[in-house]
Amino acid sequence: MTKITEKIKAVEGKFVSFEFFPPKTDAGFKNLLARLNRMKELNPLFITVTWGAGGSTNEKSLELASICQKNLGITTVLHLTCTNTNKEIIDNALRLAKKFGIRNILALRGDPPRSEEYWTPNCDFQSSIDLIKYIRGEYDDYFCIGVAGYPEGHVDGSDTSNQNPKNDIPFLVEKIKAGGDFIITQLFYDVDKFLYYNDLLQQQPELKDVLLIPGLMPINTFNTFHKVSKLSHASIPDSIMAKMETFKSNDDDVKAYGIEVLNNIINVIHEKAPNVKGIHFYTINLERVVASIIESSPILSNQPVFESDNEDVEVESHQFTRRKSSVEGSERPIVSNSPKALIDISKGKGLLGKDANWDDFPNGRFGDSNSPAYGEIDGYGPSLKLDSPEKAIEFWGEPNSTLELAQVFINYLSDRIPQLPWVDTPLSIETTIIQEQLFELNLRGWFSTASQPATNACPSNDNVFGWGPSNGIVYQKAFIELFVPKKDWDNKIKPSLKYEFDNKIMTYFIGDKNGYIGSNLDENHSKTAVTWGVFPSKEVLQPTLIDLDSFKAWNEEAFLLWLEWARCYKKASKSYTFLNFIYDNYYLVSLIHHDFTQEEAMWESLLNVE
Numbered sequence: 001m002t003k004i005t006e007k008i009k010a011v012e013g014k015f016v017s018f019e020f021f022p023p024k025t026d027a028g029f030k031n032l033l034a035r036l037n038r039m040k041e042l043n044p045l046f047i048t049v050t051w052g053a054g055g056s057t058n059e060k061s062l063e064l065a066s067i068c069q070k071n072l073g074i075t076t077v078l079h080l081t082c083t084n085t086n087k088e089i090i091d092n093a094l095r096l097a098k099k100f101g102i103r104n105i106l107a108l109r110g111d112p113p114r115s116e117e118y119w120t121p122n123c124d125f126q127s128s129i130d131l132i133k134y135i136r137g138e139y140d141d142y143f144c145i146g147v148a149g150y151p152e153g154h155v156d157g158s159d160t161s162n163q164n165p166k167n168d169i170p171f172l173v174e175k176i177k178a179g180g181d182f183i184i185t186q187l188f189y190d191v192d193k194f195l196y197y198n199d200l201l202q203q204q205p206e207l208k209d210v211l212l213i214p215g216l217m218p219i220n221t222f223n224t225f226h227k228v229s230k231l232s233h234a235s236i237p238d239s240i241m242a243k244m245e246t247f248k249s250n251d252d253d254v255k256a257y258g259i260e261v262l263n264n265i266i267n268v269i270h271e272k273a274p275n276v277k278g279i280h281f282y283t284i285n286l287e288r289v290v291a292s293i294i295e296s297s298p299i300l301s302n303q304p305v306f307e308s309d310n311e312d313v314e315v316e317s318h319q320f321t322r323r324k325s326s327v328e329g330s331e332r333p334i335v336s337n338s339p340k341a342l343i344d345i346s347k348g349k350g351l352l353g354k355d356a357n358w359d360d361f362p363n364g365r366f367g368d369s370n371s372p373a374y375g376e377i378d379g380y381g382p383s384l385k386l387d388s389p390e391k392a393i394e395f396w397g398e399p400n401s402t403l404e405l406a407q408v409f410i411n412y413l414s415d416r417i418p419q420l421p422w423v424d425t426p427l428s429i430e431t432t433i434i435q436e437q438l439f440e441l442n443l444r445g446w447f448s449t450a451s452q453p454a455t456n457a458c459p460s461n462d463n464v465f466g467w468g469p470s471n472g473i474v475y476q477k478a479f480i481e482l483f484v485p486k487k488d489w490d491n492k493i494k495p496s497l498k499y500e501f502d503n504k505i506m507t508y509f510i511g512d513k514n515g516y517i518g519s520n521l522d523e524n525h526s527k528t529a530v531t532w533g534v535f536p537s538k539e540v541l542q543p544t545l546i547d548l549d550s551f552k553a554w555n556e557e558a559f560l561l562w563l564e565w566a567r568c569y570k571k572a573s574k575s576y577t578f579l580n581f582i583y584d585n586y587y588l589v590s591l592i593h594h595d596f597t598q599e600e601a602m603w604e605s606l607l608n609v610e
Contacts, residue, residue, distance in 0.1 A: 002075055003144035004046045004104050005181050008211055008277055014270065014299050015045035015278035017213070020068075020285055022049070022060030023372045024553040032064075032285060032372035036072055039287050042294055044074065045278060048106055048184075051079035051093075058089055066100040076102050077146060081110025082125035090125070094135065098142065106146040106184065107131045107175075129171075129178050136179040147172070147180040149212065151188045151197035155233045155387070163233065165197045173206045182211035184280050188234050191265045198273045214269060217282040218289040219258025222248035223425060231385060249467045259292050270299045285372035366450075366530075367543070369550035384561065385424040389568035395419065396565070400574035402445040405582070409442045421561040422449040430464050434478075437603040447483040449558070452530070452544075454478040454596040460533060467543075472535035478602035479530050479546065479592040483558075486512070489587050496609040500593075506605065509548065509590045511555035513583055523548055528592055551590055558588050 008015065018039060023029045036047075049065040051057060061078065069076040078097050082090060097105065109128040125131050132145055149172060153163040172183070183201075188194050194214055201207040219225045222244060229236050240261055247253035269276050279300065281290050294300045367374050386392050395417045399405040411417045413435060415427060431438070433453045442448055453476075458465040460472030467474060484493065489510065500506040501520045507528065510518045519526065531544035566579035593602035 002103065003181075004075055004077065004146075005144050005211060007045055007075060008182075011045065011277055013302065016042065016294060016300055017046045017048070017278060017280045018042075018044045018290065019048045019050065019215075019280065019282045020064065020372075022057050022064050023285065024374055025369045025549045027370040027549060028285075028372045028374050029060075029064075031370055033067065035285070035287055035372055036068065036074075039283075039290070040072060040074060042287075042291055046075040046077055046104065048077040048079060048280075051081050051108075058093060062093060062096050062100075065097070065102055069100055069102050075104065077104040077106050078102050079106045079108060080131065081108045082128065082131040083110045085110070085125065087124050090131070090134070091138075094139065094143075098139070103142065104144045104146070105135060106148075107135065107180070108148055129174050132175060132178040132180055144181050145179055146182045146184055147175040149183040149185040149197070149201075151185050151194045151214075152190070152233065152235060165193075165200055169200060169204060169207075172201075173204065176206055176210055180210075182213065184213045185215045186234070187215050187217040187228065187232055187282055189229065189236050189240060189261065189265070190234075191268045193235070194265075194269065195272055198276065202275065212276060213278055213280045214276060215280045215282055216262055216265065217284070218262060218286070218293060219254060220284070220286055220289055221251050222254050224284070225254070225258070227425065250469055252469060255289055255292075259289060259296060262293050263297050266293075266297055266299055366545060366550070368545050369547055369553065374550065374553070384421050384564050384568075385419065392565065392568040396421075398569065398573075398575040400578040403443075405447065405578070406442045406445060409447050410439055413438050413442070413448075420449065421565045422558060428452075433464070434603060437607060438480075440607060441480075441482065444488075445485060446488070449481045449483070451480040452476055452478065454593065454599045454602070456597050456599070460535065468533045468541060469535045469538070472533050474531070474533040475596055476531040476544070477528070477592055477594060477596045478599070479590065480602065480606075481588070481590045483582065483586045484589050486585055486587050489589060492609050493589075493606075497605060500605060505595060506591055506593050506602070508592075509546075509551040509555075510587045511551065511559075512587055513559040515552075515556065517548070517552055517555065519548065521548070528594075530592060546590060546592060555588050559583060 020032065020036070023032050047068055049061050049068065051061045065076050065078045068074045078093070080090065080093060094105075107128045109125075109131075125134070128147060132147070135143055135145060150168055151165060153165045154168050154171075155163050185194070185197070198212060201210070201212060217228055225244070228234070243257065244254065247257070266279060269279075281293075283290050384392060386395075396408045397404070399408055408417075409420065412420050412423075413427070413431065418424075418426065430453055431451065434451060438448050438451060455465045455474070455476050458474050460466050460468045460474050461470055462474075465474055465476070494501070497506060501508065504520065507521050508519060509521075509526075510516075526548035528546050529542035529544065530546055532540055532542045534540055562579055562583040566576045566583070569576040569579075591602070591606075593605070595601055
């Protein structure tokens with residue numbers, strides 16, 4: 001049970017460390033344990049485990065952290081966010097962390113509530129400084145405490161005009177004076193801005209000797225790369241973005257170039273920032289690209305070997321009941337600290353590597369629900385992905401009727417606004433093919449959050465439907481996800497589509513705010529690929545999947561986003577009341593039409609419902 005500052009002081013050469021988040025599904029959690037066993041062979045000095053906003057993932061985070069520390073013997077850093085979090089949650093987390101032998105905490109502020117009326121009761125923390133002081137007051141120096149650094153400046157709210165790392169220095173000094181021991185930075189892609197930030201810290205007497213660990217996020221897909229940079233306010237050099245745009249629909253090329261980009265950043269840091277002793281990777285629970293970066297880096301590939309941090313710690317039975325908190329017999333032997341293991345994982349070959357790339361092409365909530373990386377890219381829980389209530393009102397107005405709400409969805413489908421609470425990515429060009437049908441469905445009060453048209457054997461370089469390597473053929477089934485009034489589903493949609501549902505021409509999942517889930521599919525045969533491609537010298541790729549487990553996980557989050565949206569308005573206001581009415585009285589419905597040769601069939605069936 002070692003403090004990471006002590007481990008780092010003893011390091012010769014560069015170390016690596018990894019961040020993980022608790023997976024959304026039980027299958028994803030189980031598969032993450034196998035992945036952690038493999039990634040342990042990449043020899044991280046430590047790992048960090050994220051903590052959801054307001055403590056929303058606290059049980060899963062503590063469970064994952066305890067397994068990593070106790071069972072896997074990996075030095076583990078538990079994230080803690082404190083604003084809008086009950087003091088009891090923080091006390092419980094610190095108590096259990098000590099019980100599990102965790103001696104390292106990353107103390108973060110987290111997102112503040114939208115206004116005073118939404119503050120969580122018994123919340124004594126306004127900032128990470130308050131949390132650091134509290135930990136020191138309760139536990140003295142038992143915990144080694146890390147803090148966040150922002151190479152491009154912290155952004156609070158939607159105003160980026162004052163984003164400047166110089167403005168953050170006084171607050172960073174206060175965090176260190178309060179008891180912070182090391183700094184992990186927000187992710188960045190512009191290495192010059194990190195070097196400038198490092199120089200700023202070196203000029204401050206209180207900061208120049210503090211361990212600074214740069215945080216980098218590997219590039220797995222263009223969409224993830226673009227979304228991450230937007231959410232973190234990380235600038236992308238024009239040269240990188242221009243090159244990435246030329247092959248953004250080919251995930252293989254994106255990955256290969258992303259490895260090159262990150263290795264260039266690592267090389268520059270090594271050359272120009274000798275005080276930096278390691279690199280922290282935001283893995284988003286994926287392994288192959290991380291392994292490829294390490295394996296191809298002359299700086300990282302010859303890391304020192306670190307001993308296990310698995311001292312005997314007496315851990316009593318605790319409250320986690322969703323699954324056994326143990327790593328039960330790995331199916332494959334692990335060859336400790338083998339250079340070949342690193343190569344196998346990075347190449348997707350050999351004993352370890354063949355399991356390293358099955359979810360190599362994540363697709364957010366439409367990816368494989370068995371993947372540890374399934375779902376949102378950050379693992380921090382439901383969020384509007386906006387900086388302020390004012391921005392929400394700017395985008396979505398103050399709807400208080402079905403027609404006004406329908407107009408919000410139509411504005412998104414018309415490219416008049418950039419996002420909805422359930423989707424924060426630009427519209428795909430293929431949506432224009434079904435745009436008129438989507439307009440009509442939304443005007444009925446059936447609010448669409450995701451959809452795609454069908455296509456049959458389209459060339460992979462097609463300007464509308466194309467994706468993946470050249471000389472391939474791609475297919476997709478029509479699907480749509482809607483919020484519909486419960487009475488409309490029960491009295492109109494389900495009776496009208498009885499033939500399609502009974503014969504599995506169309507399949508559905510429905511859910512509500514209480515966690516009720518319904519379907520016309522058997523639970524054990526619910527997985528459907530709605531997008532797939534056939535390419536030379538490759539297995540069939542299925543990047544877009546819909547199944548029962550993924551729908552269950554998304555259903556819970558999707559309804560919570562209605563509440564997040566409602567909290568942008570004053571309590572008891574018309575908009576607040578109306579959005580809560582939708583939350584209470586609607587189903588989330590996911591529909592798939594399985595005859596992809598009949599491109600209009602889905603839309604004709606839905607629009608014929610009376």
